[in-house]
Amino acid sequence: MNASCPSGRPPLPRSAAGPADALKSLTRILLDSDPGAARSQSRTHDIGLRLLHASPCVCEPNFTSLHPDDLSFLFDAYDTCFLDGLCGKLLGPEGVTFRLSTRMTRAGGKTTRLQSPDGVVRFEIAVATSILFDGFAADDPEVTVCGLPCRHRLDALQRLFEHELVHLAEWLCWDESHCGRTRFQDIASRLFLHRAHTHQLITRSERAAARGISVGTRVTFRYQGKRLQGRVNRVTKRATVLVDDPFGERWSDGRRYARYYVPLEELRPLAD
Numbered sequence: 001m002n003a004s005c006p007s008g009r010p011p012l013p014r015s016a017a018g019p020a021d022a023l024k025s026l027t028r029i030l031l032d033s034d035p036g037a038a039r040s041q042s043r044t045h046d047i048g049l050r051l052l053h054a055s056p057c058v059c060e061p062n063f064t065s066l067h068p069d070d071l072s073f074l075f076d077a078y079d080t081c082f083l084d085g086l087c088g089k090l091l092g093p094e095g096v097t098f099r100l101s102t103r104m105t106r107a108g109g110k111t112t113r114l115q116s117p118d119g120v121v122r123f124e125i126a127v128a129t130s131i132l133f134d135g136f137a138a139d140d141p142e143v144t145v146c147g148l149p150c151r152h153r154l155d156a157l158q159r160l161f162e163h164e165l166v167h168l169a170e171w172l173c174w175d176e177s178h179c180g181r182t183r184f185q186d187i188a189s190r191l192f193l194h195r196a197h198t199h200q201l202i203t204r205s206e207r208a209a210a211r212g213i214s215v216g217t218r219v220t221f222r223y224q225g226k227r228l229q230g231r232v233n234r235v236t237k238r239a240t241v242l243v244d245d246p247f248g249e250r251w252s253d254g255r256r257y258a259r260y261y262v263p264l265e266e267l268r269p270l271a272d
């Protein structure tokens, strides 16, 4: 989630910074509030249960769909429980929007400060659904987010969201936010018990690697009833496999290959 750290942005205009008292109170909470492990865990557990009850999408801990409204729910719940509702008060209803991203493949979340030409500032919190939904299949290695082991997608979503909320709150109070820095890590560890600022959700390429498939691996797969052999050239949602073909395009190694796009689960690695 290093990628979620915006930097070098201009300060919030006064209108967006909101009432000075609320800002002062939020700053004090971020620097001093220490609910302790038991209270922090019981609050986050309670927020998870409430989301399960309230959301039409998040109906089970390993939910299979998610809606931006679920992120909005988490924002209100976390802001109320941990930050006295001050982020919502400072930002107003238009001040923060939520987005699900299928294109973020490394970072689990991202908080962005957006400024319109007329100077109005708002924030966007995005969560990478691709990474969430790729993880937690049977046989996947243990997932940790922010240094905490996650039993299921709901755990991972909450840890990701907590991380992004700290970014947002830091932005409001100090006009900058960096999760590699001590202040961020101190806030995240006091409020949410985070032990790291990196996520270890399994990504597609990691999952493929765990199955013995990475760039360069010799593989076999079925195509139109025939079994083909080739070499993996790229791993994204599917693998690009190059198969020797006298009529194929010529590659930099001087040989001709046909290119096949194969779902990862259809590939079998070959012993070299």
Ligand SMILES: [Zn+2]
Binding pocket: 001, 002, 003, 004, 005, 163, 167, 178, 179, 197
């Ligand atoms: Zn971050």
